[in-house]
Amino acid sequence: MSCPSPLCNLKFDRLSKQYCSCVSPHDLNCGLLNCDKHCPYNYSTDKRTGCPTCKCNPCPLLACTKNCTYGLKRNEVGCPICVCESDVIKPNDTKKTDLIKQSWPRQCHSGSFSYSNGEIWFDGCRQCLCHKGEQLCALISCPALKCSQPIRLPNRCCPTCPDIPMLPEPTPSSQVCYASQYVTGEELEFDTCTKCTCL
Numbered sequence: 001m002s003c004p005s006p007l008c009n010l011k012f013d014r015l016s017k018q019y020c021s022c023v024s025p026h027d028l029n030c031g032l033l034n035c036d037k038h039c040p041y042n043y044s045t046d047k048r049t050g051c052p053t054c055k056c057n058p059c060p061l062l063a064c065t066k067n068c069t070y071g072l073k074r075n076e077v078g079c080p081i082c083v084c085e086s087d088v089i090k091p092n093d094t095k096k097t098d099l100i101k102q103s104w105p106r107q108c109h110s111g112s113f114s115y116s117n118g119e120i121w122f123d124g125c126r127q128c129l130c131h132k133g134e135q136l137c138a139l140i141s142c143p144a145l146k147c148s149q150p151i152r153l154p155n156r157c158c159p160t161c162p163d164i165p166m167l168p169e170p171t172p173s174s175q176v177c178y179a180s181q182y183v184t185g186e187e188l189e190f191d192t193c194t195k196c197t198c199l
Helices: 093-103
Strands: 008-012 017-024 043-045 052-057 071-075 080-084 109-110 113-115 120-123 126-131 134-139 174-177 180-182 189-190 192-197
Touching: 109 134, 134 174
Parallel strands: none
Antiparallel strands: 008 017, 043 052, 071 080, 109 113, 120 126, 126 134, 174 180, 189 192
């Protein structure tokens, strides 16, 4: 077993089991992060300092207690899942290595900006998600207004009532579909012909 350095050290408990003892992010002297990215899986951490960076984690945090000889399997976008790998990838197993290369999280490009896999951004009046190197965008839905003369302000997607304080623009969140809640970026398959990604 090994621990990510230099923030974690390998220790032993009373039963001589190994565990990693890591410095809490609250104990680090990290400055305030000035970043306008919305990251569904939080910000990535600088391996040297332990402080958050203005880059998105491509994968959700995995709470898995399995101790796997060959490590954990990865899903189709390259994120670890709590299933043990049955064997190591052999150098001559081109099928497996090609599959991993194809499925590893890729970036999306929109205008002069690059976005990491899983990252969400607003493009005008659309909410976009980078998913396996492709931009998936949906129009932002605006709340229904209870006034007869709504106005549209510059640089705002949703109209507003003139006598009501402005509501904040919609923010990315989870969605409810068939009475189940899904997080942004999660894939669901309804049948062999219908595969959806939650925006």
